[in-house]
Amino acid sequence: MTNDPLPSAAPSLARLIQELNKLPGIGPKSAQRLAYYIIRLPKEEAFALADAVNAVKHNIIFCNGCQNLSDATPCSICADPRRNQDSLCVVEDPLDVLALERTRCFRGLYHVLHGAISPINGIGPDQLKLKELFARLSENDFSEMVIATNPTLEGEATAMYIRRHLPNNTIKVTHLARGLPVGGSLEYTDDMTLSRAFQGRQEL
Amino acid sequence: MPAPRTYRCEGLTLRKSTLGEADLLITFFTKEQGKVRAVAKGARRSTSKLVGHLEPLTQGRFSMSTGKSLDYINQVQIINSFSEIKSDLAGVTKGLYVAELVDGFGAEANANPALFNLAVDTLQAIQNSPESEWPLRFFEIHLLAVSGLMPELYQCVECNQDLSPGEHRFSPSLGGTLCSNCLPENTYIRPLSLPALKVLRLIHRGPIAELMPLNVDDHLAEELKSLTGGIVSYWLEREIRSKSFLDQMQRETRGQVYT
Numbered sequence: 001m002t003n004d005p006l007p008s009a010a011p012s013l014a015r016l017i018q019e020l021n022k023l024p025g026i027g028p029k030s031a032q033r034l035a036y037y038i039i040r041l042p043k044e045e046a047f048a049l050a051d052a053v054n055a056v057k058h059n060i061i062f063c064n065g066c067q068n069l070s071d072a073t074p075c076s077i078c079a080d081p082r083r084n085q086d087s088l089c090v091v092e093d094p095l096d097v098l099a100l101e102r103t104r105c106f107r108g109l110y111h112v113l114h115g116a117i118s119p120i121n122g123i124g125p126d127q128l129k130l131k132e133l134f135a136r137l138s139e140n141d142f143s144e145m146v147i148a149t150n151p152t153l154e155g156e157a158t159a160m161y162i163r164r165h166l167p168n169n170t171i172k173v174t175h176l177a178r179g180l181p182v183g184g185s186l187e188y189t190d191d192m193t194l195s196r197a198f199q200g201r202q203e204l
Numbered sequence: 205m206p207a208p209r210t211y212r213c214e215g216l217t218l219r220k221s222t223l224g225e226a227d228l229l230i231t232f233f234t235k236e237q238g239k240v241r242a243v244a245k246g247a248r249r250s251t252s253k254l255v256g257h258l259e260p261l262t263q264g265r266f267s268m269s270t271g272k273s274l275d276y277i278n279q280v281q282i283i284n285s286f287s288e289i290k291s292d293l294a295g296v297t298k299g300l301y302v303a304e305l306v307d308g309f310g311a312e313a314n315a316n317p318a319l320f321n322l323a324v325d326t327l328q329a330i331q332n333s334p335e336s337e338w339p340l341r342f343f344e345i346h347l348l349a350v351s352g353l354m355p356e357l358y359q360c361v362e363c364n365q366d367l368s369p370g371e372h373r374f375s376p377s378l379g380g381t382l383c384s385n386c387l388p389e390n391t392y393i394r395p396l397s398l399p400a401l402k403v404l405r406l407i408h409r410g411p412i413a414e415l416m417p418l419n420v421d422d423h424l425a426e427e428l429k430s431l432t433g434g435i436v437s438y439w440l441e442r443e444i445r446s447k448s449f450l451d452q453m454q455r456e457t458r459g460q461v462y463t
Contacts, residue, residue, distance in 0.1 A: 119450065120300045121219075125452075160296070185396070191287070192285050
């Protein structure tokens with residue numbers, strides 16, 4: 001009984017509810033609301049949604065260089081000759097690339113790992129795009145690699161793993177500074193962040 | 205009298221996962237209530253006062269409020285962030301192995317202060333000697349003891365006779381050591397050397413500080429690791445997820461030491 005989303009619904013509607021229910025954070029009630037919202041949408045808007053899902057599944061691939069999600073390989077960043085080809089920034093997720101691009105601070109190339117080492121969740125180095133990273137570092141002559149994994153236990157473990165397994169030691173390896181967030185407060189800052197912020201203090 | 209809406213507890217963060225737009229779902233093991241899963245509202249925002257206080261392997265004092273299905277974390281005061289463990293890959297790997305086992309053996313709404321103290325003491329020992337294997341062996345044996353699953357190391361579990369020096373066998377499902385005369389059928393049995401039995405007894409008896417200077421050869425270290433890991437995995441009734449990465453790290457460290 002629990003597998004049937006809505007016993008009295010038309011089969012096509014029940015199927016839509018069932019599919020929406022599979023999305024993260026969408027429970028059976030939300031799935032029903034979304035399904036009825038889609039039914040009430042004008043046809044062209046509903047088909048645009050279906051087309052977008054279809055297109056993303058057909059066109060999105062991993063870029064051979066940075067392993068980011070893209071509809072072409074190399075992706076627009078890897079193929080851009082104006083980018084600094086000597087500098088590589090390693091991030092956990094495609095969304096991190098977007099966040100860094102918004103800052104306009106970094107004009108080099110990226111490498112997306114698609115996660116971080118998390119032994120407790122069974123995610124080891126083999127589940128990430130680390131082999132591709134090490135191959136890329138062997139084949140290319142980067143002068144600097146910025147490790148921009150999240151400042152979490154998993155992100156730090158991934159950074160330490162990369163540092164330990166570097167194929168060559170000639171590359172300069174840096175990681176993003178740890179410290180106080182803009183709008184934060186010293187009183188509520190944890191000990192590790194505060195001590196690292198203190199170590200990384202700068203002359204005014 | 206209704207239960208109070210707020211309460212305080214001392215806990216060790218074991219794992220975290222994202223919840224909704226900006227929340228975190230934190231699993232931690234408390235001294236007072238056993239395992240607790242609670243929501244940290246807005247903790248993924250960089251300006252949240254909880255940021256940095258809820259990383260796994262952080263011991264803290266938690267201010268909580270009760271919710272309908274899950275409780276909420278209002279404030280955390282850090283007691284020990286085990287920062288040296290977190291800045292060493294071997295330490296992180298071992299610490300997360302400890303956290304996974306506390307998560308697996310700890311029960312919700314079931315206080316086990318001995319398990320809490322054991323976990324904190326083990327993390328302290330790992331922090332003091334990140335390359336040593338003894339804290340993990342100590343933790344595995346004492347984890348079984350504080351969970352009421354300590355294997356029998358002095359008498360044969362089949363004939364109840366005192367064990368005499370010699371080669372023995374071990375069966376996790378029968379609950380301990382077998383003498384050389386007993387060979388029950390249809391049970392998984394593995395050999396147990398006399399030195400391994402003696403070290404197991406020493407681990408069980410002694411404080412962790414007594415173990416640290418102990419030197420054993422690679423063969424015996426491997427036998428102990430395989431034995432204690434096997435017993436823990438048997439009672440956990442599933443594979444220990446962090447073990448494969450832990451094994452990989454140990455192989456690499458050994459490779460560096462001996463090459």
